[in-house]
Amino acid sequence: MVTMRAVDIKGGTGPATALFINDSTPKPTPSPTQALIRVKAFGLNRMDLLQREGKYPVPPQAPKTLGVEFSGVIEELGSKAHEGHEDWKKGDEVFGLAYGGAYAEYIAVNVHMLVHKPSELSWEECAGIPETWxxxxxxxxxxxxxxxxxxxxxxxxxxxxxxxxxxxxxxxxxxxxxxxxxxxxxxxxxxxxxxxxxxxxxxxxxxxxxxxxxxxxxxxxxxxxxxxxxxxxxxxxxxxxxxxxxxxxxxxxxxxxxxxxxxxxxxxxxxxxxSSLRSRDEQYQGKLRNQLVEHALPKFKSKEFTIYVEKVFDWESVVEAHQLMESNKTKGKIICVIP
Missing domain, CATH: 3.40.50.720 (NAD(P)-binding Rossmann-like Domain)
Known part of the structure; x- marks a missing residue:
């Protein structure tokens, strides 16, 4: 079995202090319509805290690893990843929305939920866009x-x-x-x-x-x-x-x-x-992804829209990142980066 590093929870659920990086997490294999992304950064969301505590209805297709938004680089493409979508290729810089699994070195995501990373934005900014916007x-x-x-x-x-x-x-x-x-x-x-x-x-x-x-x-x-x-x-x-x-x-x-x-x-x-977003099917989420690209992406590039990032952590400090979110003192995104 090929493994990777990913954030895990001691005992399956628990407080922020139960989070740790598990070196033996199975590395995902992309399905025909997915891409495998090497994650550069991921954003924290309130649902992550609830899921960590066992209080969030996780959709059945989600892996147990936390996290729904990320930025990174395409490492591998499924056999049908080009059908009806943009012409993705290995090495493309992207950000996107997933059902789960972003707190990890690698994530497999349907290519229709990916967006090309603009050069005007940082990895950290892009990781704070998908779920939020x-x-x-x-x-x-x-x-x-x-x-x-x-x-x-x-x-x-x-x-x-x-x-x-x-x-x-x-x-x-x-x-x-x-x-x-x-x-x-x-x-x-x-x-x-x-x-x-x-x-x-x-x-x-x-x-x-x-x-x-x-x-x-x-x-x-x-x-x-x-x-x-x-x-x-x-x-x-x-x-x-x-x-x-x-x-x-x-x-x-x-x-x-x-x-x-x-x-x-x-x-x-x-x-x-x-309403909720995570429980929706990929077709529904895909329409919203398209609206994000058409409606907001140009304004991100022109800086008319700002992605407010409160603090960036190394993912080794994910416990402190969760504790900061729990404090309710932030204005904007908390982001973790994977060096």
Whole structure:
């Protein structure tokens, strides 16, 4: 058996300190439609922490190794990797989205989920794009049905997905862009660095009242929420008539406390829709990959869009990288590089 080094978890699940680099992980073999990538860098995501703890529904096609986004170099191509796709070749510099397995020296990925790495971007920047920006595009467009002139609210405004989303909203002419965060520094970042219209500290103020005040009582057309139960009532209050609330996670709890007034669903004709990216099939993900290439890649090259990287770790320090993400003090991506 050919082996490689990959991040593993002592006991299968556990805290950040259970992570270690396993020297005897089986090296993947690409299927006919896949490429084998030598990984240069990989991005951390909140789902990695949940998966590490055994609290994330991992799709059946995913390897047990963590990680869904990466940058690297094509080392090998499957026999059908050229059919209906770009003319990939060995040595191409790429970044991409996977169902799992990015915390490793090698990863096998369907070629349709790969993107050519622009020379204007670093390996670290590219490793922070796929999951983050594709999730933002999915939430805004496919689920939230954003169109120019609509207003939008991004919760967890300094999270990587919302950082991407605020920039996309601004570039695509949202009428107003609001954000919430739990620290003044993060709120300032959303307004001053990203271009949000206003950001509200959810620890210090009633953010839904602030949104209604800022919109003269109208509310916002689209709300992208990662918090869940604790923001449920506030979302209903802050949504405009015919508003669309897109729920992507439940960081603030999954069970409603009771006594919630759901009358707003009828009164305001609100749509509440949950979504995820990792559970989608390759055809769905591939369409979003294409949208990323067409919609965002030119703006990455021109620097109109910025990939905010909070900190870069050597992958030998993956424990510290996970602990930093758990601290909830970051603004942007945490990236690990494999020398």
């Amino acid at each position: 594709i999730t933002a595009l999915q939430a805004m467009y496919l689920v939230g049905e954003f169109a120019p002139g609509k207003s939008i609210l991004w919760h967890a405004g300094a999270s990587s997905v919302s950082i991407a989303g605020i920039q996309l909203s601004k570039a695509d002419n949202a009428s107003a862009i609001y954000a919430t965060a739990r620290q003044d520094e993060k709120c300032d970042f959303c307004v001053q660095k990203l271009g949000a219209t206003a950001a509200f500290n959810s620890e210090k103020s009633n953010w839904s009242e602030e949104v209604l005040k800022a919109t003269d009582g109208k509310g916002v057309d689209i709300i992208i929420d990662f918090i869940g139960a604790s923001y449920f009532g506030g979302n209903l209050d802050a949504a405009a008539r015919d508003g669309h609330i897109v729920n992507l996670a439940s960081m603030g709890g999954a069970k409603l406390p009771g006594g919630e007034d759901v009358g707003a669903f009828v009164r305001k004709r609100i749509r509440f829709e949950g």
